[in-house]
Amino acid sequence: MSKPNILIVMVDQLNGTLFPDGPAPWLHAPNLAALAERSTRFANAYTASPLCAPGRASFMSGLLPSRTGVYDNAAEFPSSLPTYAHHLRRAGYYTALAGKMHFVGPDQLHGFEERLTTDIYPADFGWTPDYRKPGERIEWWYHNMGSVTGAGVAEITNQMEYDDAVAFEAEQKLYDLSRGHDARPWCLTVSFTHPHDPYVARQRFWDLYEGCEYLSPDVADLGYEAQDPHSKRIFDANDWRSFDITPQDINRARRAYFANISYLDEKIGGILDVLERTRQDAVVIFVSDHGDMLGERGLWFKMTFYEGSARVPLMIAAPGMEPGLVEAPVSTIDLCPTLCDLAGVDMSEVVPWTEGESLTPLGRGGTRISPVAMEYAAEASHSPLIALREGRWKYTNCAIDPEQLFDLAADPKELTNRAEDPACAEVLERFRRMAAARWDLERFDAEVRQSQACRWVVYEALRNGAHYPWDFQPLRDASNRYMRNHMDLNEVEENQRFPRGE
Template identity: 70%
Template sequence: MTALREPDTVTANKPNILIIMVDQLNGKLFPDGPADWLHAPHMKALAARSARFKNNYTSSALCAPARASFMAGQLPSRTRVYDNAAEYISSIPTFAHHLRRAGYYTALSGKMHFVGPDQLHGFEERLTTDIYPADFGWTPDYRKPGERIDWWYHNLGSVTGAGVAEITNQMEYDDEVAFLANQKLYHLSRENDDQGRRPWCLTVSFTHPHDPYVARKKFWDLYEDCEHLLPEVGEIPFDEQDPHSKRIIHSCDYDNFPLTEDNIRRSRRAYFANISYLDEKVGELVDTLTRTRMLDNTYIFFCSDHGDMLGERGLWFKMNFFEGSSRVPLMIAGPGIDGGLYETPTSNLDVTPTLCDLAGISMDEIMPWTDGMSLKGMMNGAERTAPVLMEYAAEGSYAPMVAIREGKWKYTHCELDPDQLFDLEADPLELTNLAGDPAHIAVLEGFIAKRQARWNMAEFDASVRESQARRWVVYEALRNGSYYPWDHQPLQKASERYMRNHMDLNILEESKRYPRGE
């Protein structure tokens, strides 16, 4: 693998950073950038000049815990963002804090699923509100195992209702996210057109291709003859599913949504179509960077929070550690980075340390409490030896689950269930659990020892239960009487936009033109 080249002295001090985050993108579709059959020319062009991490994993296969971990480089057991309604406390440093502390302008356009009154977490500015609520209303309850909270738990209506539409709730959101992000890039190019410019980090976070599986016709039509509209592994009979998969099937109300082959084909077709929809957005962002002459001095990270099972094994959405749900794409491009494929397992927990390392920012003050590691050394040819860790303690589970991905192995543990051990080289579809095979007892015992050294499962479970119980009390209290929502309210200072009478028109028109004098 070609080593990471050192940027020139101009870009070494102040690289810009563009983080493009998508939602629920299955990493198996990115074996080396987008799969050949995907209609994604802009992502493929980005991949050609990126470091591509084939076996990259989420920290937790659900939106809020995955994103909190992504931003902090800490597992959910440290952030205590266990589920989609757990508060992200303000005292946890995120990459936005680290970069802002070092002088960066930090902004977010789109989703990050922050729960709680702090809706910034280091971002100096948010351009949009979030697509999901910021309160405690989606709190699961381990005291009531098996209970379905029907008004917000997933169900298979997303699958039975798959198809075509020209506008949806999610399309409206992502169109706005892209528009405001491109507008911000134009603004940054004008603001920073001098030697004393302030470096920036803009995070652009889309909600596609997250279900519901509905796509615009122009993207839907791209996959009319697609050969990948059925899963590799068909539905596994309920009695043969592992215990956690049975819980997921119950929590998502599968029994009330019988699926046809056509439902499955249409859902996967819309999902692939929405990857192409996102590809168009990626192309717009890169084009804006190019035309504003900022591309050569900008690191671009392309990533996702977690994956989607897409009907594999008869499972949909996420919430488990199988490859479709837990494996996610990660591509990094920018000054000094040569394109290349890396197959050693990595984690979204590594993104924050990598961002800081590339920007020349030390995380030494908090590294003892960080679960990720910088990938800069790996891009320079160093070996990554740390295992990849994952946790899940949200809806569909009755107790916390943990997983370790190391070498060719994936190990999964829950105190309620038999262990799972998969050899992903020999068994990439995870069909043969080797945990009960005497021939692999030494491997299993090695992972058990690592798990016991890393996690106290009883303490983990107690912490989750305490958090859930507290939040149920607070949520029900705050919904009584006068209610003040925590949802982010984007502020546009109308008196500072376009032309106003406290501005000099001659200066204004010149300063808002970029490039100038051409």
């Protein structure tokens, strides 16, 4: 079979509950709405881990964090783990990345033949949590509620500068691919950092949400004492006591977040427009690494298995996958085998160790019965947390916390924990058995602690004396761009033109 071109668009911290069937109608996102019309849309897609680096490593490899070792935002992604970029490249694809993937460690490619930008976050071990010091905040990098109190309008920010560059480089690469200098099929991953906080947007996108009726959370702040133990840890990690969050702050933060969805929609529309104008066919996948609680229950950002944080949008526009809505729960770890399936790439050599399942059967009317698994072992945790989503139920567990069991069909806001309800005893026991078969929580905890302790030693050592950073440095060979004297001008002008001779 011919191998299709593949365009993957990833965004950061986009709440999947806003995409029940494509973007919610009140969002100003016409390009994503148009993509949704031609896509298989997954209403219940979940991140493998609700934090950037762990979620992204799992998305790329098809493995949960307990298998990748990428437990948090400062854990090394091992070079020996195959990613979808390795699988496709091995099968003859050109693979490139524009934007964020939050690789930690000296390998900043992980199968991509080319990176078009640097990353927006550091590549070293400096953001390592420490289970030996429960409750200690790392002041220079932990989230705090300043992202909420500082929400508003700006024409340029650190993140806008980055995403403007990501979109530009992606469009330029699509133009370059259209010239036909490389006969290989291509896989281009374009990864934006919005709508991740800080909640700051450009005025013209901010103005789109004047009078928006969704600027307040559905579930008001429950208050610190009413929160479950892990949510209390998130409150503390976010330094909530140092900030007085007003209803106006909440409204402004949510408005900027929605505005940045529209900002992304424009960027994505530009990329899809270049694809169309250069007459290139491609599978298109749209996904986020994790969600954002957006003030629901008083929680912000991610780091929890509640729906706003754990659910992500997922749409796949591909030949052979029918446009329409799929309700079955799925995971971002399913995307690596899905990409290989769509490209006709054999993963049999690593299948015994993979955890994801191809989603292509669901796009052809198939069914899925296996549960979706999630893990979290990063900031605001003192021991690893795990979760399973099957059918209408979601189960969470942690060695130091009470179990949770939610009936998402009857209780979509997850306000009633049914773990102690005698009527749910049989359901709870089934989830306990499934979790026990999958996880050894004591071993998981020990492995996380070992990883953290080792990384703190290495980080402190490498910061002592001369420092060589692992951050990716995009290189441009100016001597082979545009017109130079070792080139024939006529050939340059002809070969760099698309279409030619018209």
